[in-house]
Amino acid sequence: MDWxxxxxxxxxxxxxxxxxxxxxxxxxxxxxxxxxxxERRLCAAIQDRVGPNRAGxxxxxxxxxxxxxxxxxxxxxxxxVRRVWYWLAPAAVMIPGLVTVAVIPFGSQxxxxxxxxxxxxxxxxxxxxxxxxxxxxxxxxxYAANSKYPFLGGxxxxxxxxxxxxxxxxxxxxxxxxxxxxxxxxxVAAQTxxxxxxxxxxxxxVFQSPMTALAFLIFLAAAFAETNRLPFDLxxxxxxxxxxxxxxxxSIKFALFFMGEYANMIAASAMMVTLFFGGWTLPWFxxxxxxxxxxxxxxxxxxxxxxxxxxxVFFIWVRWMLPRFRYDQLMDLGWRRFVxxxxxxxxxxxxxxxxxxxx
Amino acid sequence: xxxxxxxxxxWERLFLPAFWAGFKVTWRHFVxxxxxxRNAAVVTAGGYYPEVPWTVKEGYRGAPYLVKDQEGRTxxxxxxxxxxxxxxxxxxxxxxxPEVDPTTGNVExxxxxxxxxxxxxxxxxxxxEVCPEEAIFLMKDYSxxxxxxxxxxxxxxxxxxxxxxHQDPIMKWKKKxxxxxxxxxxxxxxxE
Numbered sequence: 091m092d093w094x095x096x097x098x099x100x101x102x103x104x105x106x107x108x109x110x111x112x113x114x115x116x117x118x119x120x121x122x123x124x125x126x127x128x129e130r131r132l133c134a135a136i137q138d139r140v141g142p143n144r145a146g147x148x149x150x151x152x153x154x155x156x157x158x159x160x161x162x163x164x165x166x167x168x169x170x171v172r173r174v175w176y177w178l179a180p181a182a183v184m185i186p187g188l189v190t191v192a193v194i195p196f197g198s199q200x201x202x203x204x205x206x207x208x209x210x211x212x213x214x215x216x217x218x219x220x221x222x223x224x225x226x227x228x229x230x231x232x233y234a235a236n237s238k239y240p241f242l243g244g245x246x247x248x249x250x251x252x253x254x255x256x257x258x259x260x261x262x263x264x265x266x267x268x269x270x271x272x273x274x275x276x277x278v279a280a281q282t283x284x285x286x287x288x289x290x291x292x293x294x295x296v297f298q299s300p301m302t303a304l305a306f307l308i309f310l311a312a313a314f315a316e317t318n319r320l321p322f323d324l325x326x327x328x329x330x331x332x333x334x335x336x337x338x339x340x341s342i343k344f345a346l347f348f349m350g351e352y353a354n355m356i357a358a359s360a361m362m363v364t365l366f367f368g369g370w371t372l373p374w375f376x377x378x379x380x381x382x383x384x385x386x387x388x389x390x391x392x393x394x395x396x397x398x399x400x401x402x403v404f405f406i407w408v409r410w411m412l413p414r415f416r417y418d419q420l421m422d423l424g425w426r427r428f429v430x431x432x433x434x435x436x437x438x439x440x441x442x443x444x445x446x447x448x449x
Numbered sequence: 450x451x452x453x454x455x456x457x458x459x460w461e462r463l464f465l466p467a468f469w470a471g472f473k474v475t476w477r478h479f480v481x482x483x484x485x486x487r488n489a490a491v492v493t494a495g496g497y498y499p500e501v502p503w504t505v506k507e508g509y510r511g512a513p514y515l516v517k518d519q520e521g522r523t524x525x526x527x528x529x530x531x532x533x534x535x536x537x538x539x540x541x542x543x544x545x546x547p548e549v550d551p552t553t554g555n556v557e558x559x560x561x562x563x564x565x566x567x568x569x570x571x572x573x574x575x576x577x578e579v580c581p582e583e584a585i586f587l588m589k590d591y592s593x594x595x596x597x598x599x600x601x602x603x604x605x606x607x608x609x610x611x612x613x614x615h616q617d618p619i620m621k622w623k624k625k626x627x628x629x630x631x632x633x634x635x636x637x638x639x640x641e
Contacts, residue, residue: 135479136478137478138481138482138489138492139490140482140488407475411471411472412468
């Protein structure tokens with residue numbers, strides 16, 4: 091370990107960050123691949139089908155087969171597309187989903203290292219800033235395709251994403267008011283322990299007050315809209331737009347749009363876990379305190395991943411529970427229900443905090 | 450036509466009842482499929498190849514195979530009617546020469562070779578209809594596959610093995626044999 095101790099603090103930081111980035115990236119890509127498999131198997135079960143089960147036991151090699159297939163398919167580019175944007179769009183969809191997880195505390199600590207890539211004090215603002223960039227990918231894809239239906243699809247989904255961005259931003263504010271912090275690590279720390287001595291509920295944000303519970307519901311609905319999942323998956327309107335923004339894409343570029351969607355789903359789930367469900371903490375056995383040993387640190391990461399997985403199943407399950415919203419219903423719900431509700435929620439939270447401070 | 454758009458009640462606009470109803474439906478199907486193995490392929494016997502084979506219905510026209518009679522003889526007499534009637538010309542029969550195969554008993558013209566090109570066969574069933582000897586039948590076999598085109602040309606040996614014995618009540622050759630025996634006993638042509 092001599093070589094390591096000889097490094098300067100800055101070099102050590104860079105090294106640890108690189109390791110964390112690689113680790114998080116690997117886990118995230120693995121999850122993207124296997125969430126696809128999970129989705130296919132779960133959907134199949136709900137629809138009385140069997141789902142992919144040929145590649146390996148229970149189809150566990152299916153994601154690999156899918157990836158190989160996507161790369162080997164013909165990468166067809168129509169002559170009429172705007173080339174530069176056409177190439178950029180899939181990446182522009184993929185990148186925000188990957189970058190969002192940088193501020194998520196996915197575990198307590200291993201050794202002296204905090205299990206978060208960038209422990210920003212403005213973590214949540216960073217997230218919202220990045221998440222809203224995801225819309226560029228879709229708009230670019232629609233624009234680059236240089237034909238009617240993809241363009242309409244791109245415009246439409248950008249309108250949807252921008253609308254729900256606002257509802258999402260407003261919904262989180264009560265949580266931030268209650269915690270008094272924007273740093274996600276400290277937000278997690280504010281959710282440790284039990285709710286009350288007489289109430290067997292963990293001290294997670296959803297349970298802390300009716301306002302935060304409502305905030306969670308709005309955030310959840312907005313997350314569905316942001317990640318283009320049913321019942322708000324209007325960008326993929328096959329019936330109306332022959333597929334929407336991704337009509338002109340094929341092979342791995344087409345796959346990237348969906349990998350981006352899944353990465354966004356994972357990022358949104360991670361956000362919900364961090365903001366409302368106590369992050370890597372569990373109230374039992376002192377699991378809500380920063381880990382002292384490596385084993386505990388890994389256990390915390392696993393707890394976090396398990397919570398994210400629960401949300402992923404929920405995301406997939408809801409897909410078959412509700413029919414797709416009509417476009418005007420979607421906008422109506424976003425602007426005329428969630429935005430006023432979010433504002434009222436902030437007001438209620440403010441009044442309650444004011445009353446509590448005075449009492 | 451004017452479709453009346455009913456105003457949703459407050460309760461309905463919360464989407465919670467819809468949520469609950471949707472969950473009930475999806476949960477039922479999920480449990481049935483995952484834990485009770487009651488997926489559509491099994492329930493409708495529509496098949497889930499190859500674990501749950503498709504239940505072939507009565508009267509299905511699958512691959513045409515040759516059958517033997519109860520005594521293990523080829524029923525085909527190489528009359529070549531099926532070869533003639535076959536629309537895609539999938540059947541090729543090589544009739545025997547003048548020499549008689551002693552192992553086939555009194556059966557007149559056992560084919561030397563009988564080939565069906567399963568790549569050409571359209572499973573129309575004309576061969577079965579036209580056959581005067583009831584020697585060829587469209588069976589229930591719907592899964593025909595091979596590694597090469599040559600492998601898909603089924604020869605007589607293969608067709609007979611796949612066809613098996615046909616338990617028909619007519620037993621034409623047995624009766625012919627009895628008739629022949631009778632003629633041995635009582636022959637009006639024979640001058641004593």
